[in-house]
Amino acid sequence: MIDIDDSFLLECEEIDKDHAWLNQLAEDINAAIDENRPQDCAELSRxxxxxxxxxxxxxxxxxxKIDYPDAKHHHEHHQSLYGKMDTILKLGEAAASNELARKSLKKEVFYLLxxxxxxxxxSFKEFVHSINKAG
Ligand SMILES: [Fe+2]
Ligand SMILES: [Fe+2]
Known part of the structure; x- marks a missing residue:
């Protein structure tokens, strides 16, 4: 899993908190698989x-809100991840009875993070930081 150390912090509390929660859920999914509780994967993936x-x-x-110049690009980037999220939901459902789904689920969750x-x-860390300093 990704170790969310300081180099990954955007120094924006709201976003950093979300990232930490997402990372925690990714770890929970891994733990469910490693500890032989694959039936938990569907709910955790949801x-x-x-x-x-x-x-x-x-x-x-x-x-x-902060007028980030590349906001549109970032929106499009998020849109491009929706297909991956559908895949994660399907793998989460299949994980209870399918070894390959469990392996793929671990990978897909990691790649999404x-x-x-x-x-x-x-890429927007510096911008957010400069706004925080100015504000
Ligand atoms: Fe994010
Ligand atoms: Fe993002």
Whole structure:
């Protein structure tokens, strides 16, 4: 799993809190699989996806509020992750009875976190930080 250390913090409490919760849910999904409780994966995956969607909305509202110049690009990036979220829901359902689904679920959840937090969100870190300092 991703170790959310300080280098991943955007220094924006609302967003960092969401990322930490998403990371926790990803760890819970991993634990359910590793500890032989795959029947928990469906519910945990639903929670993970639902929090992701809520988080994307909150993040986009914040970027709009602070007039982030690339807000449209970030919105499109989030849109591109919706297909992955559907895959996670399906894998979560299948995990109880399918070994391959369990393996894929771990990977997909990890990639989604990587895509949102590491690849894309860090690109607006400096902007959010400069606004925080100014404000
Ligand atoms: Fe994002
Ligand atoms: Fe994010």
């Amino acid at each position: 929670r993970f996806v639902s929090l992701c969607k809520k988080h994307f909305g909150a993040e986009e509202a914040l970027l709009k 990587m895509d949102d937090i590491i690849n894309e969100d860090l």
